[in-house]
Amino acid sequence: MAHPQLWAVHGDGRHLGPTDVVAPDERLDWNRTIGIGMQHVIAMFGATFLVPLITGFPPTTTIFFSGVGTLIFIAMTVGRGQRLGLPSYTGSSFAFISPVIAAQTHGGIAVALGGIFAAGAVLFVIGFFVDRYGSHWINVVMPPAVTGAVVALIGLNLAPVAVQNWTGYHTSDGKWIQGQAFTAFITVAAIVLCTVLLRGFLGRISILLGVIVGYLVAWPQHQLGQLKGNWNAADWIGFPDLTAPHFTWRAVALIVPVVVVLLAENTGHIKAVGSMTGRNLDRSLGRGFMGDGAATMLAGLGGGSGTTTYAENIGVMAATKVYSTAAYITAGLTAIALAMIPKFGAIIVSIPIGVLGGATIVLYGLIAVLGGRIWVENHVDFKNPVNLFPAAIGLIIGSANLTWTSSGGHGDYSFNGIALGAFATIIVYHVMNVASKYGLMHGALVTPTPADAPAVEQIATPATDGPPTGTKHVAGSGTASP
Numbered sequence: 001m002a003h004p005q006l007w008a009v010h011g012d013g014r015h016l017g018p019t020d021v022v023a024p025d026e027r028l029d030w031n032r033t034i035g036i037g038m039q040h041v042i043a044m045f046g047a048t049f050l051v052p053l054i055t056g057f058p059p060t061t062t063i064f065f066s067g068v069g070t071l072i073f074i075a076m077t078v079g080r081g082q083r084l085g086l087p088s089y090t091g092s093s094f095a096f097i098s099p100v101i102a103a104q105t106h107g108g109i110a111v112a113l114g115g116i117f118a119a120g121a122v123l124f125v126i127g128f129f130v131d132r133y134g135s136h137w138i139n140v141v142m143p144p145a146v147t148g149a150v151v152a153l154i155g156l157n158l159a160p161v162a163v164q165n166w167t168g169y170h171t172s173d174g175k176w177i178q179g180q181a182f183t184a185f186i187t188v189a190a191i192v193l194c195t196v197l198l199r200g201f202l203g204r205i206s207i208l209l210g211v212i213v214g215y216l217v218a219w220p221q222h223q224l225g226q227l228k229g230n231w232n233a234a235d236w237i238g239f240p241d242l243t244a245p246h247f248t249w250r251a252v253a254l255i256v257p258v259v260v261v262l263l264a265e266n267t268g269h270i271k272a273v274g275s276m277t278g279r280n281l282d283r284s285l286g287r288g289f290m291g292d293g294a295a296t297m298l299a300g301l302g303g304g305s306g307t308t309t310y311a312e313n314i315g316v317m318a319a320t321k322v323y324s325t326a327a328y329i330t331a332g333l334t335a336i337a338l339a340m341i342p343k344f345g346a347i348i349v350s351i352p353i354g355v356l357g358g359a360t361i362v363l364y365g366l367i368a369v370l371g372g373r374i375w376v377e378n379h380v381d382f383k384n385p386v387n388l389f390p391a392a393i394g395l396i397i398g399s400a401n402l403t404w405t406s407s408g409g410h411g412d413y414s415f416n417g418i419a420l421g422a423f424a425t426i427i428v429y430h431v432m433n434v435a436s437k438y439g440l441m442h443g444a445l446v447t448p449t450p451a452d453a454p455a456v457e458q459i460a461t462p463a464t465d466g467p468p469t470g471t472k473h474v475a476g477s478g479t480a481s482p
Contacts, residue, residue, distance in 0.1 A: 006025075007324060007325075009028070014028065014029055021278075023324070026324055027327070037327040040313050041334045041338070045208060047310070048063065050360070052092065054097055055097055055104070055112075056109065060338075061242065061302065061339070062092055066307060067335030068336060069292075069295025070328060070335070073288070073292060074087075074329060080287060081279075082281075086288060087328050088291075088310070091310045092305040094367060095258045096305060098158055099257070102403075106250055109303065111245075114300070117296075117300030118255065119306060144380050145375065145387040149395060150264070150371070150425055151371035153394050153399060154371075155367030182354070187210050187211065187214030187355050210362075214352070238340065239340065244302075255306075257422045258418070261422075265309055267285060270288045277323055288309070386429065387429075389428060
C-alpha cells in the first residue's frame with residue numbers, strides 16, 4: 001500500500017511546462033525541491049547577513065534564527081484554508097537597524113534583544129486579533145499615504161550610517177581606515193553593473209555579487225586594516241553564540257514602533273503570494289503576523305536579528321513558479337546547517353566596512369525610493385493636504401533623526417527618528433482626516449478622487465529587502481508593503 005504524502009507530487013516531479021505552477025501543497029521530486037530550497041537561501045542571504053554586520057550582532061546566530069523562524073512561520077500559517085502553510089522565508093528586517101543601533105548605546109546587544117522580543121510580542125498579539133476579527137482595520141490605520149512615508153523615512157534615517165561606512169570611519173574606536181571609499185565605490189559599481197548586465201537569478205542577487213567583488217578588491221589592501229578578524233582560526237563545526245535579552249523601557253520604546261513596518265511587509269508578502277497562486281489569502285494575514293511575531297520573539301530570546309518576510313524569495317517564486325512550502329522548509333534547514341559552521345560566520349564578520357558602505361548606499365536608498373513607489377502605485381493624491389502634511393512632517397523627523405528623551409522612575413528612555421517619525425505620520429494623518437471631515441472646513445481639504453482612477457494595491461514586498469513583483473488594481477486602497 002502506498003504511503004500518504006504531505007505534499008502531492010506535481011506531474012512527474014521533474015518536468016514543468018511554461019504555464020505550470022507548483023502550489024504550496026505540492027512539490028517536485030526531492031532533488032529538485034532541495035535545489036530550489038538552497039536557491040532560496042542564496043536569495044535571502046545577501047540582505048540577511050548584512051543586518052547583523054551593520055548592527056554588530058553575531059551573523060551565524062542571525063542566520064540560525066532566520067532558518068528557525070522560517071519553519072515557525074510555515075507552521076503558524078497552517079489553517080485558514082492553507083493545509084501546509086504559506087511559502088515564505090523570514091530573514092533579517094532592515095527596519096530594525098537604526099533603533100537597534102540606538103538601543104545598544106545604552107546596554108549593548110542584550111538590551112536591544114529585549115526590544116526585539118517586545119516588538120515580536122506586539123506583532124504576535126496584533127496577529128491574534130486580526131486572525132480573530134479580520135484585517136480591515138489595518139488598512140484604515142495605515143493607508144498607503146502613511147505606509148509610504150514610514151518606509152521612506154527609514155531609508156533616510158539610515159543614510160548617515162551608510163556615509164560613515166563609505167568614508168571608512170570605524171565607529172568602535174573612532175578611527176578612519178584608508179582605502180574604504182575606493183572599495184565602496186567598486187562595490188556600488190559592481191552592484192549596478194550586475195543588476196543591468198546579468199539576467200534571471202544572477203541579476204536578482206546583484207547585491208550579494210557586489211559584496212563578493214568588493215571583498216576581493218579589499219583583500220590586497222588587508223595591510224591597511226580593511227579586513228577584520230582572523231577567519232583562519234575559526235572552527236569548522238560549532239553552535240552559534242547565544243545571548244539572553246535584558247529588558248529596559250528605553251529599548252522597548254525605540255524598537256517597538258518597527259511593528260508598523262513589519263505589518264506592512266507581511267501584508268504585502270501574503271498578498272503577493274495570493275496573487276501569484278490565484279488564491280485569496282486575506283484570511284491568512286493574522287496567522288502571518290503571528291508567525292513573524294513568534295519568529296522575532298524567538299530571535300530576541302537567543303541573540304538574532306528581528307525578522308520579516310522576504311521579497312527576494314518572492315522573486316525566486318515568481319521566476320520558478322514553484323510555491324511549494326517543502327522548498328521553504330528545505331531553505332530553513334539549510335540556513336540552520338550553515339549557522340553551525342563558525343568559519344563561515346568568521347568570513348562574514350571579516351567583510352570590510354567599505355564594502356558595507358557600498359552595499360548600504362544602495363540598500364538604504366532603495367528603502368527611501370520604495371516609500372515613494374508605494375505612493376505612486378497607490379495613486380496617493382498629494383494635492384490633498386491630509387496626505388501631504390503627515391508625510392512631510394514624518395520625513396523631516398526621520399531624516400533628521402529627531403530624538404526625544406525623558407527621565408522617569410525607571411531611568412531615561414527615548415524615541416529616535418524612526419519611532420517619532422512613524423508616530424507623527426500616523427497621528428497627524430488621522431487628526432487631519434477627522435478634522436477635515438467633521439471640523440469647521442467640513443471636507444473642504446479633501447480632494448475628490450476621479451472615478452476613473454481606482455486605487456492600486458501593492459501585492460509585493462519591496463521592503464528593505466528586495467524588488468517588488470507587481471501590482472494589481474483593486475476597488476479601494478490597500479496596504480502597501482515597505
